Amino acid sequence: MDTGHGMELINFIDITPTIAILLILVGFIGGMVSGFIGSGGAFVLTPAMMALGAPGIVAVASNICHKFPKALVGAVKRNKYGQVDVKLGLVLGLFAEAGVLFGKHVMTHIKHSFGAVGTDLYVSGVFVLTLAIVGGFVFKDYRKLKALDDAGQGEETTPITRVARWVQSVKIPGTMIYSRGAQAEISVLFLIPIGFATGFLASAIAVGGFIGVPAMIYFLGLPAIMATATELVIAFVMGLGGTLFYGLEGAVDIRLAVLILLGSLFGVQLGAIGTTYVKDSQVKFTMAVIMLTVLFSRFFYIPGYLGHLGMIEPLSASTTRILKWVGDGVLALALIVGAYTVLSALFKGMKAHKEKLAVLTRGEAAD
Amino acid sequence: MAVNQNTWVRTLGWGVVTTGLYVFLFLYSEVFERLAHTTLDTCLVHNDSDPAYHHKTTPEQCAAEKGLFIEGTWWYVFAPIAVAFALSYTHGIFTGLFWDVVGLKARK
Numbered sequence: 001m002d003t004g005h006g007m008e009l010i011n012f013i014d015i016t017p018t019i020a021i022l023l024i025l026v027g028f029i030g031g032m033v034s035g036f037i038g039s040g041g042a043f044v045l046t047p048a049m050m051a052l053g054a055p056g057i058v059a060v061a062s063n064i065c066h067k068f069p070k071a072l073v074g075a076v077k078r079n080k081y082g083q084v085d086v087k088l089g090l091v092l093g094l095f096a097e098a099g100v101l102f103g104k105h106v107m108t109h110i111k112h113s114f115g116a117v118g119t120d121l122y123v124s125g126v127f128v129l130t131l132a133i134v135g136g137f138v139f140k141d142y143r144k145l146k147a148l149d150d151a152g153q154g155e156e157t158t159p160i161t162r163v164a165r166w167v168q169s170v171k172i173p174g175t176m177i178y179s180r181g182a183q184a185e186i187s188v189l190f191l192i193p194i195g196f197a198t199g200f201l202a203s204a205i206a207v208g209g210f211i212g213v214p215a216m217i218y219f220l221g222l223p224a225i226m227a228t229a230t231e232l233v234i235a236f237v238m239g240l241g242g243t244l245f246y247g248l249e250g251a252v253d254i255r256l257a258v259l260i261l262l263g264s265l266f267g268v269q270l271g272a273i274g275t276t277y278v279k280d281s282q283v284k285f286t287m288a289v290i291m292l293t294v295l296f297s298r299f300f301y302i303p304g305y306l307g308h309l310g311m312i313e314p315l316s317a318s319t320t321r322i323l324k325w326v327g328d329g330v331l332a333l334a335l336i337v338g339a340y341t342v343l344s345a346l347f348k349g350m351k352a353h354k355e356k357l358a359v360l361t362r363g364e365a366a367d
Numbered sequence: 368m369a370v371n372q373n374t375w376v377r378t379l380g381w382g383v384v385t386t387g388l389y390v391f392l393f394l395y396s397e398v399f400e401r402l403a404h405t406t407l408d409t410c411l412v413h414n415d416s417d418p419a420y421h422h423k424t425t426p427e428q429c430a431a432e433k434g435l436f437i438e439g440t441w442w443y444v445f446a447p448i449a450v451a452f453a454l455s456y457t458h459g460i461f462t463g464l465f466w467d468v469v470g471l472k473a474r475k
Contacts, residue, residue, distance in 0.1 A: 007410055007421035007428055012400055065447055069455035112423065240448070247444035250404045250422055254447035255396055258389065258454055265455070265462045273466070276473040346471075 010116055012253045013053045020259055022052060027066075027263025029339045034264070035271025036342045037287045042067055043207045044290065044335060045260055046127065047297050051328050055116035056123035057107055058253050061246035063206035066257040066264065068239025075232035083226050085181030088216075089233025091188065092195040096208060096238040099199020104245045107203060111249075114309055121305040124298040126204040134210045135291030142284035149281050164221030181222040181230055194219065199238050203245075208238060274342050277349020286341045293334035300327035370468050378468050381461035388454050402446045407439040 013019065026048040033044060042063055049059035078084055110118040168184040176185045194215045202208030209231045216227035246252050275283060300323045307314040315323075392399060397418075404420035410429035412419050421434065429436040466472075 006423065007432065008423045009419055009421050010404075011419065012403070015396070065451055069452045070459070073455060073459050243448055243451070244444055247403070247447060248406050248441060250407055250409065250420070252403055252444075252447045254392070254399050254403065254450050257447065257451060258392060261451070261454060261458065262389070265458050266465070269462055269466050270471065273471055273473045350471075 008111065008115065010055060010058065010111075010251060012058065012255070015255055015259070019052055023049075023256065023259035024263040026335065027260035028267040029263075029335045030260070031264030031267025032271040032274075032342045033267075033286075033290060033338045035268035036274050036345075037271075037283055043127075043131065043205065043210075044294055044331075044338065045264075046123065046206050047294060047331055048335070049256060049260070050120065050123070050301075051297070051331055054253065054256060056119035056121075057111055057116065057246070057249070057251045058256070060107070060123055060204065060206045061243070061249075061251040062253045062256040063260070064202065064239050064242040064246065065252050065254065066261045067206070068236050068243060070261070070265070070268070071232045071235035071239055075229070075236055078229040078232065081229075083229035084233060085179055085222065085226055085230045086233060087177065088179045088181055088186075088191075088220075088222075089230040090237065091177065092191055092198065092212065092216075092230075093234045093237030095192050095195025096199030096202065096212070096234050097241045099196040099201075099208075100203045100238045100242045101199075101245060102196070103200040103203025104242070104249070108249055117305055117308050121302065121309065123205060124302055124305065126201070127298045128295045128302070130201065130205060130210055131291045131295035134214075135288055135295065137214070138284055138291060139288035142281055142288055145279075145281035145284055149279060160221040161218050163219055164217075167219055168221055179220065179222070181216070181226040182220050184221065186220055190219065195234070198234060202235075202238050202242060209235065270346065271342055274346035274349070277353060278345045282345060286338065286345075289341070290334050290338045293330060293337065297327045297331035297334065300324070300330065370470075374464060374467060378461065378464040381457055381464060385454065385457045385461050388450075388457060392450060392454075399446060399450070402443040405437050405439055406441055406444045409437045409439065410434040411437055 015023075026045060030042060030045045030048070034042060045063050045066075046059050049062065050056060054062070075084055075089070079086065107119055107122065110122050114121070164182070167190055168182060168186060170187055170190075171185070172187045172189060175187045175189050177188060178184075179186050194212065198208040198212040198215070200208075201211050209228075212231045212234050213224075213227045216222040216230060217224055222230065243252055303312065303315055304320040304323055306312045307320065401420075404422075407422055408424055410421040410424040410432060412421060412429075412432055412434035421429070421432070424436070426436045
């Protein structure tokens with residue numbers, strides 16, 4: 001909010017015991033979803049922090065801050081399994097840093113011109129648009145995988161796309177680097193827009209992986225497992241930079257970040273354990289459902305912001321309150337659905353696995 | 368599956384360290400909040416005893432609002448980064464051990 005004499009007030013929320021418990025719970029579910037779908041579950045955290053009253057810029061900044069050390073731990077772990085293309089991750093991370101810096105300028109420009117509510121509107125708008133697009137693609141992917149599953153060819157790996165083959169065939173002298181993940185040489189010129197866009201998105205909604213991961217798979221030809229692992233390197237590099245840039249703007253609320261982290265670290269490991277018991281198509285389905293639901297939580301807030309900024313006729317207090325209530329209800333629903341899907345997959349899977357093991361053991365004993 | 372004593376001790380040990388870090392952060396949460404707001408020039412105004420930090424300020428503007436002008440110290444930005452790193456590290460080890468103790472494991 002702009003105050004007298006052009007000064008800006010960016011408030012951190014009061015952390016009451018209820019808010020703290022909600023943050024931990026939301027972090028837990030966000031982490032679980034993150035671990036389950038491989039990366040990017042933090043997308044539920046930005047709207048949740050905003051629903052609890054944090055301005056858009058603080059929610060994004062604190063979300064980025066809670067993510068980067070976790071990304072480092074994840075990257076180191078998955079590097080041990082040989083899933084990380086470190087060089088590609090660092091190069092993309094470097095260009096992502098430029099994207100984050102540019103995006104942060106956009107955000108602070110909006111903050112200076114329209115105050116904290118301006119950043120609320122900006123974050124919400126980008127959020128709704130991104131999740132609608134990505135959620136739609138994920139749903140399409142799910143249907144394809146499901147069809148393969150039904151035809152009994154579920155575990156088949158998909159061949160690299162035609163675009164990726166073309167990208168790998170373009171040789172521009174002096175710009176080529178070898179990507180271990182793609183097992184081919186790729187021109188840095190292709191990496192600039194991918195990295196930049198990833199960083200820009202991260203600066204706006206705290207999740208850049210929505211661009212980074214599919215781009216590495218479809219445009220560069222990395223296998224999905226290496227793309228999500230390499231994304232962790234990018235997330236670390238741009239998360240560290242993003243925390244610095246936003247921290248210098250006084251927008252990183254470490255209390256928010258660590259409470260989310262507290263729940264998320266428990267959740268992420270549970271989610272990761274869960275994936276080992278389910279089919280790929282189930283993971284995609286969960287991801288699509290959560291994305292397409294959660295976007296509406298922000299959608300219902302937008303009219304209120306527009307009214308507040310005078311861009312539309314201001315809504316009555318009761319209408320704004322009802323819309324906020326609906327938005328929060330949708331968010332709660334998305335979180336409950338997410339938690340239920342992951343936990344039920346985990347427990348059902350574990351039970352089935354135990355029964356299978358018991359049958360095998362009995363079989364061996366009979367031999 | 369029985370969990371050996373060593374795992375229990377390690378889980379408890381990392382749990383205590385992690386809890387200690389959280390307690391430290393929340394005991395000094397006002398200090399951390401102040402550090403976060405004062406990476407840039409800030410005007411601290413007390414409204415009904417609640418501190419409010421205003422950014423994009425000058426000493427003159429701040430004086431007009433009867434606030435306390437605080438000159439920004441950019442390297443305070445490392446405070447949240449250090450806390451985030453330390454907590455992820457200790458808490459990450461603790462949660463890994465925790466799920467082992469509880470008995471939830473990935474399918475082999």
